[in-house]
Amino acid sequence: MNQDTRKSGFSPLAREGLVDRVADLISRAIITGQLAPGERVSESVVARQLGTSRAPVREAARLLESSGLLTYAPNRGFFVRQLSADTLDDLYELRLVIESAAMRRLIRNGPGTAVDQLAAQIDELYRIAEAGPSSDTLTQVQADMQFHRLLVAASGNPKLLAVFDQIATETEFSIMIIGQLYDDPHRIAETHIPILDALRAGDEAAAVEALRFHIVVAQTMVTRKLRDLEEQGARGT
CATH class of the missing domain: 1.20.120.530 (GntR ligand-binding domain-like)
Known part of the structure; x- marks a missing residue:
């Protein structure tokens, strides 16, 4: 198990309901503080930890952007939202x-x-x-x-x-x-x-x-x- 996996607790997923499950896992990591406010959420790192492609991770990130947990910066990617x-x-x-x-x-x-x-x-x-x-x-x-x-x-x-x-x-x-x-x-x-x-x-x-x-x-x-x-x-x- 590599260092990224130990930090987030992510592990490979099956394909059924993949986007929602990825969104749930990222959401829990954010809410519990495993991913801190302002931290970048790397699509490639999450995809590698979950044993999937980047596409469902990107879709999950878009869902979390709409729910207010993530923000998107052009050419930089998704970041955990910093609430004021x-x-x-x-x-x-x-x-x-x-x-x-x-x-x-x-x-x-x-x-x-x-x-x-x-x-x-x-x-x-x-x-x-x-x-x-x-x-x-x-x-x-x-x-x-x-x-x-x-x-x-x-x-x-x-x-x-x-x-x-x-x-x-x-x-x-x-x-x-x-x-x-x-x-x-x-x-x-x-x-x-x-x-x-x-x-x-x-x-x-x-x-x-x-x-x-x-x-x-x-x-x-x-x-x-x-x-x-x-x-x-x-x-x-």
Whole structure:
């Protein structure tokens, strides 16, 4: 195993669903910090590690460019995106618009099985918190995002879900950059309960407000921590 393979953890793939699988592997490498912000993603190196041609790697990179994880520089290739605090503000603002619209639609059309699904996902968040050190931060972040994806999916609007899916990975990436939102992982689960309670009660105004509060708190914490990192970088510390 060469040095490049040891660093990224990539290994050869079969051909079925190749582009999506390559995209998933690169995405996970980015989110977990194996590929750092600003680092070049070499098509030839990744292709060699995965035992494939450069074509599916290039297609996967284009997918990740559209999802906000990679950027492309002409004649230089693809690079891991360097997120700024201002970019994250915009991202969370978009999330608030999408999820608020989904919540309103969900309550007006009737939640159906969504309440049970969301309650089960909160239970999953508690289960992950109870696992303690054996559960990594990425597992917690992905479980958190799954709660919100279930909410958007239950609205029945595929356009809202498509946009949510487009920015979900970027959101996970932003949280992984700063490490974590809460010192106690149980807080991640607890912050979703007011949203579920308002949905269960069928109170549209309360549900949208609970959702807004939840997202804005996360937005404030993430952008503040990233600004701190930006200031440390500017000072060279």
